[in-house]
Amino acid sequence: METKLIKTGTFVDNQEILGIELTNTHGTYVKIYNYGAIINKFVIKTKDGRQQDIVLGFDDFEHYLNEDYLANYPYFGAVIGRYANRIKNARFTIDGEVHQLSQSKGPDCLHGGDHGFDKKVWQVLSTIDPSLTLEYVSPDGEEHFPGNLTVQLTFKLTDDNELILDFKAVTDEPTAVNLTHHGYFNLSPNGGNVGSHLHHMPASHYLEQDDNYTVTGRLIPVEDTQYDFLAEKPFARDWDPAEGYDQSFVLDGPAGELVLASETRSKESGLKLSVYTTAPVAHLYTAKYVDVKDGKGGQHYGPFSAFCVETQYHPNAINIPSFPSTVLRPGDTYKMTTIYKIEEL
Template identity: 40%
Template sequence: MTPSRRTILTSAVAAGVAATSGVASAADTTAAAPASHGGTGRGPRQEVFGHLPDGRDVHRWTLSRGGTLLKVLSYGGIVQTLEVRDRRGETANVSLGFASLEPYLTLSPYFGALIGRYGNRIAAGRFTLDGRTYSLPVNNGPNSLHGGNQGFDKHVWHVEPTGPASLALTRTSPDGEEGYPGTLDVRVDYSLTDDGALRIDYRATTDAPTVVNLTNHTYWNLAGEGSGTVLDHQVQLAASRFTPVDSTLIPTGDLAPVAGTPFDFRRAKPVGRDIRRSHEQLRFGQGFDHNFVLDKGITRRPEQFATVYDPSSGRTMTVSTTEPGVQFYTGNFLDGSFAGTSGSFYRQSDALCLETQHFPDSPNQPAFPSTVLRPGQTYSSSTVYGFGVRRA
């Protein structure tokens, strides 16, 4: 993003608590009918998408399976487009992005990007680990956001196909990159399942103690990219608590109940029902931009916690994760200055994000689940975005 534009604010995660029910199960929807790109086709396809100022190629990879068509860039591991069918059998791209490489290089809405080393905010761009204080770039008001000025979203990843509808993206983040200690070896796998779900698996190891919190920052509009607001999308989150923030969107350390607040999504409701209510937290975020504490807690395998439904198209999305929390963000800082893949300009609440992660600012919050990774340990996280249609 250029200095004259506001940095797009989002990301996060949360803390684990006892498991409860409250999210519609996959049985409540029917699988989307296979589109013309259903099946495995010829496997991942590669093409040149653009060139960096230093001449390096940026490639776009296309995956197709189970009625889903996915396009991923080697730059930033970006989900550029994801196409699925609606209840009428019509196909649309449901993720926000740019049609060419240049805007990804100069703007910072994080459309579809891999986020690291640390997703979300770290207060004042500082944290202490094993008695040593580390300083990070301050790129979001007084805080550090999404890994700093040159986070994982601003690097070219090495990409290799690993199956008929899967890719492995790898890179080594050197010791001291953006102020973070330790050399971090990262692998992120994108794959489409037989039923067209997008699965993202994250792995990382380090040679020195560090902090890690990886996520993906795709903006979703199930009515189709560029179609307008998502305020009528119905969202359900199995989260009984959230982490309130201060005016700079840093968690206060509290785990507040959602009951009786606009943050109660335990039963499905339209995004816009409470977004304009008089509430200090909504004022701070200019809408929803908060970490929800998932009732399921940290799990060994991805467990479903969210359902999103667009009444106009019938499209549904379920989200499952191993992570303890999610940042629910309603595109509050989209200001009409970004022209997307369809040529439409994105405005406030034209998309929503569900970024699965640990708590923001965990390195400075001892009561939050730890994001410390040490030599000999492996960071591991998985998230699955499933797609279907509701017939009525």
């Protein structure tokens, strides 16, 4: 087991960007940048000695700063904060005080605003084989969120090919917090469209969204809809081929306990990705809007070239009292764990 720091030679806001590789005893390894806490590589060493990278990204760090990439920005592999998904009208009220955020997606606030945690340099707190702890301190008023928020994220790679993400956050003023990781996965050995991937999600309800993909507060049963993944099926079986999936699901397991969020497998590679989380919601996105040139090995990533399982609290919950609260108060600690487990079938 090993943890290795790699200098990129690139500086952002006068801070050096580092790549940190975590390797387990099987030769599986993960590469993480301290910019955006981006998971750049998740390379599985299979039983026959083959290596397969299961996440989308770039061969070098500089591409994450490329203007063309940022113009059609998909948040490849980054941590999202302070608030995942959309906040209606980019506005919320805590204790009678209205907070107007950046309107980063039409009238709404998406993924924390114009410059969320995905575009911040995180400090490397510790590297203990094979784990990494990063910290970001978000100042009061950043993207118009109240309070100084300190976030710590620990990545740990186990010998069971589990990548564990442990989030913790504290604040000095009441604020809104909903963190997630925005990894783009493709389990096929040669990439391409993920429509043939087989997917299972133990979620009996999904969350209604308006025309801007913002959650309204209504829960809808998945039964007899395209959103029913209670039994495994290919992504493409029921999807609209022009739309794919971009939907939040409420998981059936007990809230706050580590439960299965999804299982996805590829017959081509024989790999299965299981996602476990303590969060109550998983947002499934099949990359409809992705159009990225110069990906790894010169690949052009197009629509439906990956899937995301973004574990989080209910989107827009800060404006929907019937949803679990996403208000963090001084003296309390935000905690959330997500595990990505890879198995070879």
